[in-house]
Amino acid sequence: MPAKKTKLPKDLLSPPSSRNFFExxxxxxxxxxxxxxxxxxxxxxxxxxGSSSRMVGWAMNASHAVVPPIPAQRVVNRNGLLTGKxxxxxxxxxxxxxxxxxxAVIGNKVVEFKEIFWDPNEELI
DNA sequence: TTCCTGACTCCAG
DNA sequence: CCTGGAGCCAGGA
Numbered sequence: 790m791p792a793k794k795t796k797l798p799k800d801l802l803s804p805p806s807s808r809n810f811f812e813x814x815x816x817x818x819x820x821x822x823x824x825x826x827x828x829x830x831x832x833x834x835x836x837x838x839g840s841s842s843r844m845v846g847w848a849m850n851a852s853h854a855v856v857p858p859i860p861a862q863r864v865v866n867r868n869g870l871l872t873g874k875x876x877x878x879x880x881x882x883x884x885x886x887x888x889x890x891x892x893a894v895i896g897n898k899v900v901e902f903k904e905i906f907w908d909p910n911e912e913l914i
Numbered sequence: 915t916t917c918c919t920g921a922c923t924c925c926a927g
Numbered sequence: 928c929c930t931g932g933a934g935c936c937a938g939g940a
């Protein structure tokens with residue numbers, strides 16, 4: 790069956806053998822515990838891509854077309870701001886999903902961000 | 915091919 | 928504390 794038309798890079802549609810940046814990003818994001826959040830830079834660092842944090846965000850942009858769904862709401866910027874909220878179906882979707890996870894959000898910012906921060910570099914083997 | 919943009923981050927001033 | 932520039936990598940016009 791041909792893949793549905795998508796804006797995803799060809800690499801993402803490649804077999805698992807050709808592991809790529811996208812799959813790695815999704816893999817890490819899927820492991821973020823409920824109620825915890827992380828940022829783009831930490832994921833980039835964990836994947837060894839150094840300071841390519843923008844690529845993480847870019848990958849998240851494609852996460853909506855992937856299954857199982859990626860908890861993209863758990864990835865915010867280094868200040869705990871919901872910088873990617875406008876990429877969800879509605880401007881409030883990201884916050885609602887976070888609150889559903891038990892994460893309080895006020896003024897586009899994750900409350901107690903520092904407390905619930907989940908760093909893959911230290912908590913993921 | 916070059917130029918611009920982006921769900922980022924760091925460093926100067 | 929705020930602002931601007933650079934580095935970063937991939938994709939689109």
